[in-house]
Amino acid sequence: MFAKAMQGHAAGSSDKSIAIPMDFLHLVSASAWVGGILVLFVLLRKMPEEAQLTWNRFSPWAASFVGLIIVSGLLMSVMNLGSMPKLFTTEYGKVILLKVALFLVMGALGLVHYLYMRQTGKMMSAKTMVAEFGIGFVILGVAAFLTNVQTPPPAPPVAFSQEIATDSGFVSLKIAPAIVGDNTFLVVFTDRDGQVRTDFQKVTLTATPSGGKKPSEFEALQNAQKEYVASGLYLNATGRWKIKIHALANDFSEVDKTFTIKIKQ
Numbered sequence: 001m002f003a004k005a006m007q008g009h010a011a012g013s014s015d016k017s018i019a020i021p022m023d024f025l026h027l028v029s030a031s032a033w034v035g036g037i038l039v040l041f042v043l044l045r046k047m048p049e050e051a052q053l054t055w056n057r058f059s060p061w062a063a064s065f066v067g068l069i070i071v072s073g074l075l076m077s078v079m080n081l082g083s084m085p086k087l088f089t090t091e092y093g094k095v096i097l098l099k100v101a102l103f104l105v106m107g108a109l110g111l112v113h114y115l116y117m118r119q120t121g122k123m124m125s126a127k128t129m130v131a132e133f134g135i136g137f138v139i140l141g142v143a144a145f146l147t148n149v150q151t152p153p154p155a156p157p158v159a160f161s162q163e164i165a166t167d168s169g170f171v172s173l174k175i176a177p178a179i180v181g182d183n184t185f186l187v188v189f190t191d192r193d194g195q196v197r198t199d200f201q202k203v204t205l206t207a208t209p210s211g212g213k214k215p216s217e218f219e220a221l222q223n224a225q226k227e228y229v230a231s232g233l234y235l236n237a238t239g240r241w242k243i244k245i246h247a248l249a250n251d252f253s254e255v256d257k258t259f260t261i262k263i264k265q
Contacts, residue, residue: 026072030143033065034136037110037129059114066107073100080151090152099142106135160261169197171245173259180265183235187220187228187245189255196226199250203228206244209237238263 036058077087077096087093109132159176169191176184185205189197200222208215220228228247235241240262247255 022072022075025068026076029065029068029072030136030140033062033069034133034140036062036065037133037136062110066110069103082152082154086152092146092149092151095142095146095149099139099146102135102139102142106132106139109135157264160259162259164257164259166255166257168192168253168255171247171255171257173243173245175243175261178261178263180235180238180263182232185220185230185233185243187247188226189228189247197249198222198226200228200247200255201250202248204246205230206242206246207233207235208242208244209235210240213237235263238265 039054081087081090081093081096087096109128113128113132157177157179159174160178161172161174163170163172166189169189172188172190174186174188176186187203187205189200191197203220203222204217205220206215206217216233218230218233220230223229240260243259243261245255245257245259249255
């Protein structure tokens with residue numbers, strides 16, 4: 001089962017250290033729950049007295065397995081779906097809804113069995129046990145099918161954009177796509193009246209990752225739109241970065257501002 005968890009959707013998660021153990025826990029709990037029902041069904045047919053005793057012992061474990069299935073399933077769904085609307089608009093989400101519906105029916109049958117036995121001291125007929133086991137078997141089939149359904153693609157990254165006031169106006173910084181990899185930096189200077197400034201002879205950007213790592217320095221060049229651009233710059237780590245902008249104007253006045261951004265995977 002651990003090998004299965006290592007090869008499923010959890011293996012492609014951005015946080016494997018959580019996704020893989022949760023997937024393994026989900027598989028073990030579901031198998032133990034359905035397998036326990038199968039054992040009870042066999043005992044009910046061959047040794048009814050032993051079945052009742054076994055059921056009394058199995059009930060607390062069954063409740064624990066159900067709790068683990070719910071917790072691990074919810075966590076994996078959140079990690080794989082990313083947002084609630086995808087539960088209803090994607091094939092992966094719709095299969096999860098089917099799995100949840102079957103799970104609720106199976107859980108309701110298990111609760112009925114438990115309450116009936118508590119009130120009467122007797123086991124219910126084997127037909128209801130067969131129904132619960134049959135639904136559990138279908139759930140396992142749906143789960144197996146789900147492993148072959150593509151998880152929804154992640155939302156497109158949101159570009160970083162921020163404006164900071166300076167002594168002479170404002171400086172804005174845009175970074176796209178603001179993820180690990182190649183990024184484009186765009187710097188715009190404006191005066192207090194909102195007019196774009198182009199009177200800079202040199203604009204330098206210094207990118208420093210968190211943790212005291214070595215900074216990278218590069219120059220932004222002016223384009224036809226009067227913006228200062230640096231393209232194809234590689235940010236090699238997730239987390240917080242400090243982006244310092246140093247601009248030297250033609251009159252030798254300077255603009256020095258620092259932006260803090262968070263880079264995602």
